[in-house]
Amino acid sequence: MAEAASLKPFSFLSLLLLLAATISLCNLQVIAVEPVSSLKLNSHILQDSIVKEINDNPNAGWTAAKNDRFSNFTVGQFRHILGVKPTPKQQLRSTPVISHPKSLKLPKSFDSRTAWSQCSTISRILDQGHCGSCWAFGAVEALSDRFCIHFNMNISLSVNDLLSCCGFMCGSGCDGGYPISAWRYLNHHGVVTEECDPYFDNTGCSHPGCEPGFPTPKCARKCVDKNQFWKNSKHYSNNAYRIKSDPHSIMAEVYKNGPVEVSFTVYEDFAHYKSGVYKHITGEQMGGHAVKLIGWGTSDNGDDYWLLANQWNRSWGDDGYFMIRRGTNECDIEDDVVAGMPSKRNIIEEVASADAFSDASY
Numbered sequence: 001m002a003e004a005a006s007l008k009p010f011s012f013l014s015l016l017l018l019l020a021a022t023i024s025l026c027n028l029q030v031i032a033v034e035p036v037s038s039l040k041l042n043s044h045i046l047q048d049s050i051v052k053e054i055n056d057n058p059n060a061g062w063t064a065a066k067n068d069r070f071s072n073f074t075v076g077q078f079r080h081i082l083g084v085k086p087t088p089k090q091q092l093r094s095t096p097v098i099s100h101p102k103s104l105k106l107p108k109s110f111d112s113r114t115a116w117s118q119c120s121t122i123s124r125i126l127d128q129g130h131c132g133s134c135w136a137f138g139a140v141e142a143l144s145d146r147f148c149i150h151f152n153m154n155i156s157l158s159v160n161d162l163l164s165c166c167g168f169m170c171g172s173g174c175d176g177g178y179p180i181s182a183w184r185y186l187n188h189h190g191v192v193t194e195e196c197d198p199y200f201d202n203t204g205c206s207h208p209g210c211e212p213g214f215p216t217p218k219c220a221r222k223c224v225d226k227n228q229f230w231k232n233s234k235h236y237s238n239n240a241y242r243i244k245s246d247p248h249s250i251m252a253e254v255y256k257n258g259p260v261e262v263s264f265t266v267y268e269d270f271a272h273y274k275s276g277v278y279k280h281i282t283g284e285q286m287g288g289h290a291v292k293l294i295g296w297g298t299s300d301n302g303d304d305y306w307l308l309a310n311q312w313n314r315s316w317g318d319d320g321y322f323m324i325r326r327g328t329n330e331c332d333i334e335d336d337v338v339a340g341m342p343s344k345r346n347i348i349e350e351v352a353s354a355d356a357f358s359d360a361s362y
Helices: 002-026 048-055 075-080 089-093 134-151 159-165 179-188 247-257 268-272 348-360
Strands: 062-064 241-243 260-267 273-278 285-298 304-309 321-325 336-339
Touching: 048 062, 048 268, 075 285, 089 179, 134 159, 134 179, 134 247, 134 260, 134 285, 134 336, 159 179, 179 260, 179 336, 241 247, 247 260, 247 285, 247 336, 260 268, 268 273, 268 285
Parallel strands: 273 321
Antiparallel strands: 062 273, 241 336, 260 285, 260 336, 285 304, 304 321
16 A cells, blocks of 8 residues: 555656656647657768669659769768757747738749749858758858849848757757747847858858758857957848748749748658759658748749759759749648848848939939
8 A cells, every 4th residue: 555655646746747748749840750769860872772663663753863062971970960949839829820912913933033033142152061950051151132122222231140049949959949930130230241250161161060960150249350349230121920831922922022041851761862842652651841932933844833942952953952842732842931021121221222322223
């Protein structure tokens, strides 16, 4: 009897822990990732068998290859750079969702690179290195593009500022983060220019680096050029919002306002993408990834697609870009689309100068 009584507190504590775990799980937008054995984690992500299976499949719609970008990557290293964490439900509920009317007529194909050819940032392909910073790249790249589109400012904003300074509010830095939190940071705190706080050097990759295991950089809050002031270099978004998960609203948002950040589920076969319209064919689920969506179209084979810029350098995919099936929510690509509009805060003088120059050119 005494033994049974001594078990009661433990049982009650176990029940509380179980309840807490259940509540925690219910508060997440879960991108479920299946556990992978340690043997699998240490194997190479690129496999001849996957390339063969894709390329021998007449219905695949895309071509696979063993690219240079991941030639030395293990499965574990590949999973690490897929840095989209499940978004807490509370954040999803508190974020406005916008939609665009069906009456808005859209072209059958659209490419932001040609629509706004004056904006060099749109066609820039970057490299996140071994850091799980995709959540930061997608946000900062899209906002840079939107500054050019709406304010005629060709600027590259700092991924490093967002990655290192947002802290736990955005997630865990190089160990992953939340795209919508990135946009909230851009709204409330802004980011400096890449010139002030660079992620890259001239070879395309510096800190957090091209080497495995590089930690999240420390938040310095000072420009590398001592003649520049951190506060003066800040650029902000006006807001942070989600776009309704229907293809028309997503297309209309890009068409009217510029590139957006999207998250999707990555499988092993995606690491092997070379060209064509991707759809998942084979391999295990690896994690969540964020990229920049810049357009859409229909292939010669009649496949509707989204056009996206990745940040795995130009040796991966189709010169750094990829297409993925549109309208079927392939790999959840239409579920989590986020953006924000550029703000004139802190740049009023620059905008006024740009407007004056624009007026004088007519």
